[in-house]
Amino acid sequence: MSKQIDIGRVLANLPLFQQLNESEIANLAAGTREIGLSKGQILFQKGCWLDGFYVTVYGQIKLAFSSPQGHEKVVSIVGPGQSFGEAVMFMETSCPVMAQALEDSRLLYIAKQSIFTAIDHDSAFARRMLAGLSMRLHSLIQDVENYSLRSSTQRVIGFLLQLAGTATDSPVEFELPANKHVIASRLNLTPETLSRILHSLSEFGLISVRGKRISVLNAAHLSQFDDSPRPPPCAKDA
Amino acid sequence: MSKQIDIGRVLANLPLFQQLNESEIANLAAGTREIGLSKGQILFQKGCWLDGFYVTVYGQIKLAFSSPQGHEKVVSIVGPGQSFGEAVMFMETSCPVMAQALEDSRLLYIAKQSIFTAIDHDSAFARRMLAGLSMRLHSLIQDVENYSLRSSTQRVIGFLLQLAGTATDSPVEFELPANKHVIASRLNLTPETLSRILHSLSEFGLISVRGKRISVLNAAHLSQFDDSPRPPPCAKDA
DNA sequence: GCCGCGCCTTGATTTACATCAAATTCCCGA
DNA sequence: TCGGGAATTTGATGTAAATCAAGGCGCGGC
Numbered sequence: 001m002s003k004q005i006d007i008g009r010v011l012a013n014l015p016l017f018q019q020l021n022e023s024e025i026a027n028l029a030a031g032t033r034e035i036g037l038s039k040g041q042i043l044f045q046k047g048c049w050l051d052g053f054y055v056t057v058y059g060q061i062k063l064a065f066s067s068p069q070g071h072e073k074v075v076s077i078v079g080p081g082q083s084f085g086e087a088v089m090f091m092e093t094s095c096p097v098m099a100q101a102l103e104d105s106r107l108l109y110i111a112k113q114s115i116f117t118a119i120d121h122d123s124a125f126a127r128r129m130l131a132g133l134s135m136r137l138h139s140l141i142q143d144v145e146n147y148s149l150r151s152s153t154q155r156v157i158g159f160l161l162q163l164a165g166t167a168t169d170s171p172v173e174f175e176l177p178a179n180k181h182v183i184a185s186r187l188n189l190t191p192e193t194l195s196r197i198l199h200s201l202s203e204f205g206l207i208s209v210r211g212k213r214i215s216v217l218n219a220a221h222l223s224q225f226d227d228s229p230r231p232p233p234c235a236k237d238a
Numbered sequence: 239m240s241k242q243i244d245i246g247r248v249l250a251n252l253p254l255f256q257q258l259n260e261s262e263i264a265n266l267a268a269g270t271r272e273i274g275l276s277k278g279q280i281l282f283q284k285g286c287w288l289d290g291f292y293v294t295v296y297g298q299i300k301l302a303f304s305s306p307q308g309h310e311k312v313v314s315i316v317g318p319g320q321s322f323g324e325a326v327m328f329m330e331t332s333c334p335v336m337a338q339a340l341e342d343s344r345l346l347y348i349a350k351q352s353i354f355t356a357i358d359h360d361s362a363f364a365r366r367m368l369a370g371l372s373m374r375l376h377s378l379i380q381d382v383e384n385y386s387l388r389s390s391t392q393r394v395i396g397f398l399l400q401l402a403g404t405a406t407d408s409p410v411e412f413e414l415p416a417n418k419h420v421i422a423s424r425l426n427l428t429p430e431t432l433s434r435i436l437h438s439l440s441e442f443g444l445i446s447v448r449g450k451r452i453s454v455l456n457a458a459h460l461s462q463f464d465d466s467p468r469p470p471p472c473a474k475d476a
Numbered sequence: 477g478c479c480g481c482g483c484c485t486t487g488a489t490t491t492a493c494a495t496c497a498a499a500t501t502c503c504c505g506a
Numbered sequence: 507t508c509g510g511g512a513a514t515t516t517g518a519t520g521t522a523a524a525t526c527a528a529g530g531c532g533c534g535g536c
């Protein structure tokens with residue numbers, strides 16, 4: 001009735017599984033369930049045990065943790081084609097974050113067992129899995145770097161440039177992937193601060209903002225933009 | 239002359255390689271070099287390309303990045319038996335951090351090629367490698383959680399409790415694994431702040447500090463310690 | 477249309493932590 | 507043992523960003 005998904009086809013198109021042969025894909029598909037989530041629905045809570053991992057087919061999932069004081073911090077916003085939960089699956093631990101749908105979404109849940117079989121069967125697959133985790137690790141390190149030695153303005157700029165893609169000259173327009181409140185949390189700042197920063201960047205003529213639509217008017221200048229206290233050009237060394 | 243290391247023996251004792259058989263270990267050993275570093279020496283810079291990964295035999299290595307403004311942030315302090323650089327090896331990227339010896343150290347450098355061979359040979363090894371990376375990922379997530387939703391005091395407490403181990407009742411004494419300046423950076427705070435926090439915790443009778451030697455006097459209370467602004471116990475709800 | 481309700485913005489104020497500037501102590505080598 | 511430089515502590519001050527507190531504005535429902 002409702003659009004059925006050809007699990008095998010979807011799997012085969014994921015970067016991770018591209019090079020598996022038909023029977024391997026079939027095996028994987030056998031251990032895979034489809035999951036539909038409506039906006040706001042929680043997929044799992046922090047502390048849950050996972051026996052597999054998830055791939056987003058469409059929609060958007062946020063991964064976040066929350067402090068005892070009830071504050072929430074978004075770790076990651078995962079979109080179509082991206083996966084999450086592998087790391088938890090490979091360790092025998094409970095999940096350090098919770099997962100919630102930001103919009104109506106459809107996921108695949110791939111059982112640990114079939115992944116292990118695939119690893120046993122194909123060491124190239126194991127390597128791809130390793131590379132995948134490594135990339136995840138790398139981007140977390142980036143996050144740590146951003147949080148610890150860049151100002152909020154710099155973090156916002158980095159985020160915008162990432163969304164704008166590699167194009168560097170002409171104005172690029174795009175849409176924020178979520179509510180400003182979620183974006184703000186992802187960048188480790190409050191909605192108020194995000195708002196002020198976007199405002200200030202557009203006053204500088206570097207971007208323009210209309211709701212969720214943002215244009216990067218001058219990527220080069222934007223990436224150069226320096227919000228650090230201006231050490232007055234001192235003429236004494238000469 | 240100087241104490242020679244039996245590379246094979248050291249490798250065989252690493253958790254990662256425990257279950258490999260003799261010939262596999264021999265293979266690995268063939269692709270392994272020994273590296274000596276004296277205190278302060280830099281192993282590699284941010285941006286270097288690695289063709290393998292490192293295991294610390296003894297000594298201590300710090301992994302850090304530095305901002306354009308010259309500030310440095312320590313990501314990790316790695317001690318004997320621990321490894322680093324795997325993630326970079328599995329991706330084809332340059333290293334996001336620099337590595338420097340905190341004290342005279344001895345490392346093993348294991349070539350990518352022999353690891354790949356081991357993976358091809360033994361899928362259980364691949365799984366262990368995956369689990370290892372997953373744990374690394376997990377602890378980075380912890381870091382992100384700590385940085386983003388815990389106060390500096392809470393971060394210090396967490397760190398102390400980690401060092402103190404699982405023992406929860408009796409006073410535990412231990413030594414800080416590095417200069418306070420390095421510890422501070424690891425915890426994302428300045429040496430001054432760290433000093434003040436340690437001072438304040440010992441005023442509360444929770445720990446005692448003498449140089450690098452720290453006693454956790456009351457782990458239970460310490461883990462409970464709350465530095466948030468005290469909402470005065472309000473008697474209105476009754 | 478026009479109401480109602482989140483989302484976002486804007487402004488005033490607070491605060492946790494950094495920064496700057498001296499002591500003081502530690503540690504190590506001569 | 508003594509000196510000297512680095513590590514650490516301590517105090518005074520500054521500040522980026524959070525928090526608190528109203529508004530405005532967009533949008534879907536009626």
